[in-house]
Every structure is written in C-alpha cells, then in structure tokens.
Amino acid sequence: xxxxxxxxxxxxxxxxxxxxxxxxxxxxxxxxxxxxxxxxxxxxxxxxxxxxxxxxxxxxxxxxxxxxxxxxxxxxxxxxxxxxxxxxxxxxxxxxxxxxxxxxxxxxxxxxxxxxxxxxxxxxxxxxxxxxxxxxxxxxxxxxxxxxxxxxxxxxxxxxxxxxxx
Amino acid sequence: xxxxxxxxxxxxxxxxxxxxxxxxxxxxxxxxxxxxxxxxxxxxxxxxxxxxxxxxxxxxxxxxxxxxxxxxxxxxxxxxxxxxxxxxxxxxxxxxxxxxxxx
Numbered sequence: 001x002x003x004x005x006x007x008x009x010x011x012x013x014x015x016x017x018x019x020x021x022x023x024x025x026x027x028x029x030x031x032x033x034x035x036x037x038x039x040x041x042x043x044x045x046x047x048x049x050x051x052x053x054x055x056x057x058x059x060x061x062x063x064x065x066x067x068x069x070x071x072x073x074x075x076x077x078x079x080x081x082x083x084x085x086x087x088x089x090x091x092x093x094x095x096x097x098x099x100x101x102x103x104x105x106x107x108x109x110x111x112x113x114x115x116x117x118x119x120x121x122x123x124x125x126x127x128x129x130x131x132x133x134x135x136x137x138x139x140x141x142x143x144x145x146x147x148x149x150x151x152x153x154x155x156x157x158x159x160x161x162x163x164x165x166x
Numbered sequence: 167x168x169x170x171x172x173x174x175x176x177x178x179x180x181x182x183x184x185x186x187x188x189x190x191x192x193x194x195x196x197x198x199x200x201x202x203x204x205x206x207x208x209x210x211x212x213x214x215x216x217x218x219x220x221x222x223x224x225x226x227x228x229x230x231x232x233x234x235x236x237x238x239x240x241x242x243x244x245x246x247x248x249x250x251x252x253x254x255x256x257x258x259x260x261x262x263x264x265x266x267x268x269x
Contacts, residue, residue: 005169012178019185019205028195035201038182042208049175049219054228058211061235066204066242073197073246077253095192099184106180110173117172117220126228133225134232145236152240160247 008048015041032071039063050123053130175216182209196249196259200242207238 018037025031039062046055134142182205189202211231218227253259 002169008170008174012174015178016181016185019182022201022205023185023189023192028198031198031201035204038205038208042182042212045175045178045212046215049215051215051219051228051231054211054215054231057232057235061239062204062208066239069242069246070197070201070204073249076250077197077259092192095188098191099188102187103180103184106183107177110176110180115172115217115220118222120219126225129225130228130232133229138229141233145233148240149236152243156243156247159244160250 004048008045011041011044011048015045028074032067032074035070036063036067039067050120051126052123053127172216172220175212179209179212179216182206182212194260194262196252196261197246199261200245200249203241203245204238207234210234 015038018034018041021034022031022038025034039058043055043058043063046052046058186202186205186209189205190199193199193202211234214227214231214234218224218231221227249259252264256264258264
C-alpha cells in the first residue's frame with residue numbers, strides 16, 4: 001500500500017465524515033461548518049488528482065465565497081435554530097431507502113462499467129494548458145459564463161433589496 | 167498513482183452524491199437544501215476531474231469543472247437572495263410553510 005493510497009483514504013474519510021455531518025446534523029450552523037470540511041477535502045482530492053489550478057479555484061470560490069455567503073444567510077435568517085430535520089412529505093426512512101437504492105446502483109455501475117482508462121502520467125502544472133483551452137476551444141462558453149455571472153449578480157441585487165416606492 | 171484506480175474516485179463521488187441527495191430530500195430548511203445541492207455539484211466535479219486524469223490527459227474535464235464551479239457560485243448567490251426574500255415575506259425559511267399558492 002503506497003503513500004498515495006493512504007493519503008487518498010485519509011482525504012476520503014475527511015470528506016465523507018464532513019458530508020455525513022452536513023446531511024445528518026440537526027443544527028444548520030454545524031452543517032455549514034461541516035460543509036467547509038467537505039469542500040476542503042474535495043480541494044485536496046483535486047490536488048491529489050493533479051489538478052492544482054482547480055484545487056486553488058475550489059479553495060477560493062467555494063470556501064472563500066460560497067461558504068461565507070451561506071454562513072451570512074444562516075446568520076441573517078435567525079430563527080433557523082428551531083428547525084426540525086425530518087420532512088413530512090419524504091421522511092427519513094423513505095429518504096434513506098431511496099438514497100441507498102441510488103447509491104447501490106451507482107456503485108454497481110462504477111465497478112462493472114468498461115471505462116476507457118489510460119495510465120495517468122506524472123502530475124504536471126495545468127494552469128498554462130487550461131488558459132490555452134479556455135481562450136481557444138472554450139472561448140464562447142467562457143464569454144457566456146461572464147454574461148451568466150453578470151446576470152446572477154444583478155438578479156441577486158434585484159431579488160434581495162428592499163422595495164423602493166417611486 | 168498505480169494502486170489508485172478510477173473506481174476509487176467514482177465510488178467516492180457516488181457516496182458524496184448520495185449524501186447530497188439525502189440532504190435535499192429530507193431537509194426542511196431552504197439553506198440546508200442548498201447545501202445538499204453544493205454536495206451534489208462537488209461530487210460531479212470530482213468525477214469530472216477523475217475522468218480527466220484517467221482518460222486521455224486532455225483538459226476538457228477540468229474546464230468543465232471550472233464551469234460547474236462558476237454556475238455553483240451563481241446558483242448560491244441567487245438561491246440565497248431568494249431565501250432572504252422568502253424570510254422577509256414569511257418570517258421563516260421552512261420550505262413546508264411556504265405553500266401559499268397551493269391553498
């Protein structure tokens with residue numbers, strides 16, 4: 001068992017335990033902080049997979065942006081502390097059975113599908129290549145992404161501001 | 167990376183996806199549901215990057231993961247703005263209490 005496998009299982013344990021905290025914690029604050037563990041674990045797994053730029057982006061955008069936004073929303077909607085976890089429409093039992101079925105099916109596919117896999121080479125810096133691809137092959141989606149972000153920015157301001165009487 | 171196969175990462179992604187799905191179907195809190203969506207998007211990203219690593223060494227998977235992260239940021243901004251709007255209108259963010267259109 002090489003050091004890479006040990007590191008993988010360590011990171012997987014951190015990620016999955018934090019995700020369990022997100023799914024099963026009764027307090028939404030604890031869920032938000034457990035989500036931070038999951039996002040950090042996924043960022044480390046990206047680095048383990050040789051995607052150094054993506055790991056950094058995950059750290060900056062998810063942990064630095066989305067998680068802080070989520071915590072702000074949790075703090076602003078203050079009476080969430082008394083929320084109940086179970087749901088009348090889909091209870092925990094039904095949800096558990098549904099999710100177990102989906103998980104078993106996905107594991108079956110993952111183990112038995114004939115993935116076309118090559119042998120991964122040595123990890124190399126990816127920033128240059130991603131920049132090249134983003135401005136040549138994916139130039140149009142890249143520009144569309146900027147329009148989507150602008151629309152989301154304006155939309156968030158319009159939705160969340162107070163009504164102004166003209 | 168010789169001992170570590172693609173299946174390891176795909177099964178881990180499946181586990182993250184299942185936990186996110188469980189979060190989405192059982193939470194009553196709107197912010198909790200959004201957290202479940204974030205878990206699902208992260209599992210998809212993990213699969214993209216793993217397939218990019220074990221596939222043919224192109225950058226396509228990583229570029230798609232970047233777009234997914236971008237969309238997740240937009241989704242979080244809009245989703246949380248809507249949650250705050252719901253809180254101002256209903257004084258709660260319990261998704262079962264916001265059923266005025268159904269009555």
